[in-house]
Amino acid sequence: MSRKISYSKALLEAQDYLLKTYKEVYVMGLGVPDPKGIFGTTLGLQEKYGSERVFDIPLSENAMTGVALGSAISGMRPILTHQRVDFALVAMEQMVNQAAKWHFMFGGKMKAPMVIRMIIGRGWGQGPQHSQVLHNWFAHIPGLKVVMPVSPRDAKGMLISAVNDENPVIFLEHRWLYDLEDYVEESSFSVELDTCNLLRKGKDITLIGVSYSVVDCLEADKTLREIGINSDVIDLKSIRPLDMKTIISSVKKTGNVIIVDSGHVFSGISAEISASIYEELHGVLKKPPKRIGLPDYPTPTSTSLSDGYYPVKGDIIRATFEILDIKDKIFENENLNRRLDQPNKFFEGPF
Amino acid sequence: MMLKQLYLDMLRIRMIEQSIAERYNEQEMRCPVHLSIGQEAPAVGVCAALTKTDRAFSGHRSHAHYLAKGGNLASMLAEIYGKETGCSKGRGGSMHLCDLDAGFVGATPIVGSTVPIAVGAALSIKLKKEEAISVIFLGDGAMETGVVQESLNFASIRKIPVLFVCENNLYSVYSPLSVRQPINRSLCDIAAAHGIKTFLTKENDVEDIYTKSKKARQLILNKQQPVFIEIPTYRWLEHCGPNFDNDIGYRTQEEYIEKREADLLEKYIETLEIKELNKITSKIEDEIKIAFKFAKSSSFPNSKSAGDFVYA
Numbered sequence: 001m002s003r004k005i006s007y008s009k010a011l012l013e014a015q016d017y018l019l020k021t022y023k024e025v026y027v028m029g030l031g032v033p034d035p036k037g038i039f040g041t042t043l044g045l046q047e048k049y050g051s052e053r054v055f056d057i058p059l060s061e062n063a064m065t066g067v068a069l070g071s072a073i074s075g076m077r078p079i080l081t082h083q084r085v086d087f088a089l090v091a092m093e094q095m096v097n098q099a100a101k102w103h104f105m106f107g108g109k110m111k112a113p114m115v116i117r118m119i120i121g122r123g124w125g126q127g128p129q130h131s132q133v134l135h136n137w138f139a140h141i142p143g144l145k146v147v148m149p150v151s152p153r154d155a156k157g158m159l160i161s162a163v164n165d166e167n168p169v170i171f172l173e174h175r176w177l178y179d180l181e182d183y184v185e186e187s188s189f190s191v192e193l194d195t196c197n198l199l200r201k202g203k204d205i206t207l208i209g210v211s212y213s214v215v216d217c218l219e220a221d222k223t224l225r226e227i228g229i230n231s232d233v234i235d236l237k238s239i240r241p242l243d244m245k246t247i248i249s250s251v252k253k254t255g256n257v258i259i260v261d262s263g264h265v266f267s268g269i270s271a272e273i274s275a276s277i278y279e280e281l282h283g284v285l286k287k288p289p290k291r292i293g294l295p296d297y298p299t300p301t302s303t304s305l306s307d308g309y310y311p312v313k314g315d316i317i318r319a320t321f322e323i324l325d326i327k328d329k330i331f332e333n334e335n336l337n338r339r340l341d342q343p344n345k346f347f348e349g350p351f
Numbered sequence: 352m353m354l355k356q357l358y359l360d361m362l363r364i365r366m367i368e369q370s371i372a373e374r375y376n377e378q379e380m381r382c383p384v385h386l387s388i389g390q391e392a393p394a395v396g397v398c399a400a401l402t403k404t405d406r407a408f409s410g411h412r413s414h415a416h417y418l419a420k421g422g423n424l425a426s427m428l429a430e431i432y433g434k435e436t437g438c439s440k441g442r443g444g445s446m447h448l449c450d451l452d453a454g455f456v457g458a459t460p461i462v463g464s465t466v467p468i469a470v471g472a473a474l475s476i477k478l479k480k481e482e483a484i485s486v487i488f489l490g491d492g493a494m495e496t497g498v499v500q501e502s503l504n505f506a507s508i509r510k511i512p513v514l515f516v517c518e519n520n521l522y523s524v525y526s527p528l529s530v531r532q533p534i535n536r537s538l539c540d541i542a543a544a545h546g547i548k549t550f551l552t553k554e555n556d557v558e559d560i561y562t563k564s565k566k567a568r569q570l571i572l573n574k575q576q577p578v579f580i581e582i583p584t585y586r587w588l589e590h591c592g593p594n595f596d597n598d599i600g601y602r603t604q605e606e607y608i609e610k611r612e613a614d615l616l617e618k619y620i621e622t623l624e625i626k627e628l629n630k631i632t633s634k635i636e637d638e639i640k641i642a643f644k645f646a647k648s649s650s651f652p653n654s655k656s657a658g659d660f661v662y663a
Binding site: 026052053055057058060062063064065066067068069070071072073074075076090093094097098102103104105106107108109110111112113142143145166167 | 406437438439440441442443447449451456457459461464465466467468469470471472473474475476478479485497498501502504505508509659660661662663
């Protein structure tokens with residue numbers, strides 16, 4: 001049976017199912033059993049499964065990543081959670097040097113099935129060290145899988161797949177997605193980690209979104225349809241491995257593409273995708289691909305500075321007009337009646 | 352455990368390491384080697400106190416630990432030669448040894464980095480309620496890394512069945528302990544400050560190391576708590592490679608001679624009858640000869656398989 005639940009509830013259901021079903025699964029992270037339970041995603045799990053399997057950790061992100069790895073190669077299936085990606089940067093050493101290579105460097109003798117959940121912050125003054133979007137770093141490392149589910153259904157299904165996967169999976173959750181509601185089956189199910197979703201179909205242009213940018217792409221698509229422009233909207237839920245097959249077949253059809261990343265444009269996945277499209281579809285492309293993402297400076301904190309920092313629906317629409325050479329229509333930014341550092345006017349921080 | 356067996360195990364490891372040093376200049380072992388000559392006692396003393404199902408981890412200087420834990424010699428040499436028959440199929444080399452049958456889970460050369468992994472293996476032992484411990488060999492340099500402090504802290508608060516074996520050989524590459532750590536603080540002090548029971552052994556004394564390791568293992572199993580052992584020791588050769596390097600000026604020849612004269616293995620060998628010693632050494636030499644023959648005659652991995660094992 002399917003019912004409407006939030007992204008955070010979907011993640012909670014996935015972990016509840018995993019802990020109930022597999023004795024090898026355990027959940028750890030700073031704040032996992034606290035009253036807020038990682039934005040509600042771990043609430044009640046310690047009460048249900050005990051403090052041996054669901055526990056708080058010291059502020060030792062690097063060692064705890066090593067602990068997760070050591071247990072994973074010994075038959076456990078850990079889920080390690082960090083409340084911000086930024087906090088886990090001290091653990092790059094264990095993620096990159098060890099977890100990503102443990103299977104490889106011992107000639108395939110051991111496997112490292114572990115999931116590292118990390119949260120991307122945005123808005124409400126999160127600033128330079130609470131809102132970095134770094135999937136591009138992880139995607140650079142062979143041996144890691146990197147996923148960024150957007151819909152509540154994918155959140156649940158992909159977390160179940162990630163825990164069942166035999167490799168280290170970097171599982172990136174956008175803070176603004178937690179309250180998003182959609183239909184999700186009550187029963188357990190898995191969603192594959194190596195494909196992207198074609199969410200809308202259209203012949204004019206391909207819009208590829210990464211993480212929260214998918215929400216912006218869908219909003220832009222809705223407005224564009226009203227004036228007769230139809231897009232293929234792709235939710236790039238897996239960054240590594242990258243499903244170029246779906247992307248290529250879409251761009252082959254539309255001949256135009258805009259890639260909207262939630263992270264920096266420079267040296268990011270949008271460059272990788274653009275290059276691959278060029279290599280495959282040089283003669284097919286009608287216009288060069290366009291890339292939209294964060295500007296080349298750290299996240300500013302002040303409301304007035306951050307309003308212009310994040311790309312919004314209007315930027316995607318304007319880029320679409322440029323590519324399709326539409327000059328007789330001007331997109332006016334709607335009066336949103338809110339600052340852009342909130343996903344909606346009900347969002348009040350503080351974290 | 353007979354003391355004699357401990358010394359013979361040390362002698363075997365020393366002879367193996369010497370045989371690598373002797374052949375290294377043939378340029379066929381194309382990877383860095385960090386030889387354990389002079390540091391056999393900690394490896395043998397600790398591993399003699401372990402069972403096969405206990406898991407061991409190590410760092411860059413891991414040959415002695417691998418061998419003392421029962422790691423296969425031929426697979427180790429084949430790995431150093433980069434062969435498909437190597438313990439890591441030529442993907443790792445000297446710095447990435449592994450023999451799961453012997454309970455030697457793995458060694459990797461980022462200093463301190465395998466320490467939390469060994470703690471994680473111990474966490475899994477605890478969660479599965481197995482009758483075993485996890486052992487991590489680290490050095491004085493690793494004690495300066497944040498991740499080791501984090502690991503000691505976590506092992507202490509969660510009562511993890513792990514044995515930290517800290518070999519203090521006084522140098523990290525060419526940097527002496529005195530420029531790296533306060534002179535009036537011991538390595539045991541650091542572990543003790545994390546609430547961990549500590550033992551300090553006599554310098555390079557395999558009997559004392561064995562006795563204390565045995566006690567430590569019992570304590571870990573009975574009380575479900577981590578233990579830390581500091582073992583003063585000394586490497587004879589250069590940090591990395593087959594040569595002596597006392598001449599380059601980071602340590603004195605006098606210090607080296609003093610340490611070498613105190614070497615208990617050489618003293619023990621002197622007590623053996625020549626005939627018996629010859630019998631022992633020729634048996635080890637045969638084993639080494641066969642292992643090298645295996646390593647050298649094994650095939651290299653197929654170059655087309657270079658991208659294997661990225662994902663399981």
